[in-house]
Amino acid sequence: MTGARTADPPYLASLRAGYDRAFEATVVATPPEGVVLSQSLFYPVGGGQEADHGTLVTPDGIRVAVVDVRRMSGAVVHRLEKGGLVxxxxxxxVRGEIDWARRYTHMRLHTAQHLLSALAFDRYGLRTSEAAMSGHGGYLDLEGMLDGEEPIRRLEEEANSRYFTQPVQVESAMVSRAEFEAMPGRSSAKSLPQGISSVRLVLIEGIDRCPCGGTHVLSTGEVGRVRVFRDPKGKVASTRLSFELLEEREGPSSPP
Ligand SMILES: [Zn+2]
Structure with missing residues (x-):
């Protein structure tokens, strides 16, 4: 790809920018895998969050579907429907348009996952080793055993009654690696990749602080009610909690 790069996405610096759904950019490379743009609002798969889908529109008004998005050495590559690359x-x-319904669901799911991981740590002392989301649900793997159904019901009840149906603010912040390493909480500095000097944190007011490059809602109230249940596919000596969104939400009709 001869060193083509995509600028850092605006949603990293500002959670609010995660609500933007259309943009213009210049094509900087067309490798066999897809189109690389000078900048992009499309989220490339990673960190447990699936890629955005959507459309790229040419200057002639031809609409080509984006079916997958990946980060490849500094470039965000938009994989297109068959025959689209030509x-x-x-x-x-080109104009880029994000599939907003899909993106907003990912924002709600990802915020739900952080909150559930925070509650599991706060109430039961269990850290999350892995998490992923797809469709209208996701899972988190807790590093330890949660016995019986009662603690899971309590977690679901607290998440719904205190957070997912009532607005608690979500923010992001950039801090240095050293600052992050000095912070207490469920996320340990061991989980950071080697060599990165600054860390993007997603903060949920009063309950969580987690390094993450994903997209999230600005208020936990946007998540709506969730169901939380044990998934028997969990690994040995760990607990896999699955969750799913119980409400359909469209989100704001334009960026806030
Ligand atoms: Zn996240």
Whole structure:
């Protein structure tokens, strides 16, 4: 890809920018895998969050579906529907449109996952080793055993009654690696990749602080009610909690 790069996405610096759903950019490379743009609002799969889908529109108004998005050495590559790549040339200005329903569901799911992980740590002392989301649900693997159904019911009840149906603010902040390492909480510095000097944190007021590059809602009230249940596919000596969104939400009709 001869060193083509995509600028850092605005949703990293500001959670609010995660609500933007259309943008213009210049085509900087067209490798066989797809189109690389100078900037992009499309989220590339990673961190347990699935890729955005959507559309790229050429200057002639031809609409080409984006079916997958990946980060490849500094470039965000938009994989297109079959036969779509021939529509794009380096230097062309294109419009990108995010599939908002899919993106907003990911924002709600990812925020739900952070909150459930925070509650599991706060109430039961169990850290999350892995988490992933797809469709309208997800799972988190807790590093330890949670016996019986009662603690899971309590977790679900507290999440719904205190957080997912009532607005608690969600924010992001950039801190240095050293600052992060000095912070207490469920996320340990061991989980950070080697060599990164600054850390993007997602903060849920009064309950959580977690390094994450994903997209999230601005208020936990946007998540709506969730169901939490044990998934027997969990690993040995760990507990897998699955969760699913119980409400359909469209989110704001335009960026807040
Ligand atoms: Zn996250």
């Amino acid at each position: 529509r794009f040339r380096i230097g062309m200005t």
